[in-house]
Amino acid sequence: MDLIAPYVSEATKLNLTAHVVDTVTGAKDRPSWRGNADGRFTVKSAYLFLMQDDSHKQSMGAFFKRIWKAVVPERVRVFLWLAVHQVILTNVERHR
Numbered sequence: 058m059d060l061i062a063p064y065v066s067e068a069t070k071l072n073l074t075a076h077v078v079d080t081v082t083g084a085k086d087r088p089s090w091r092g093n094a095d096g097r098f099t100v101k102s103a104y105l106f107l108m109q110d111d112s113h114k115q116s117m118g119a120f121f122k123r124i125w126k127a128v129v130p131e132r133v134r135v136f137l138w139l140a141v142h143q144v145i146l147t148n149v150e151r152h153r
Contacts (some may be wrong), residue, residue, distance in 0.1 A: 118142075
C-alpha cells in the first residue's frame with residue numbers, strides 16, 4: 058500500500074484496504090469491516106471504532122465544569138459551551 062499511496066486517491070486507498078485477500082482457501086475478495094472480528098459492519102462496531110482514541114489528551118471534564126459553574130448569565134455559559142465544541146458559525150465556515 059505504501060508504494061501506491063502517492064499515486065491513488067484517498068477513496069481508492071480506503072476501497073483497497075477494505076478488501077480481504079484470501080490466498081489460502083482461494084475465496085473471492087469481499088468487502089470487510091475491521092471493526093468486527095468477522096468483517097461484518099454493525100452500527101455498534103462503527104460507534105466503538107469512532108469512540109476509540111489512543112492519543113493522549115487532557116481531560117476536558119474539569120474545563121466544562123468551570124464553564125457551567127461560572128457566575129455569568131445563562132446565555133454566556135451556553136455561548137462558551139458552544140464555542141468550546143466548535144459549533145459557532147464563523148465567517149470562514151459560513152463562506153465555505
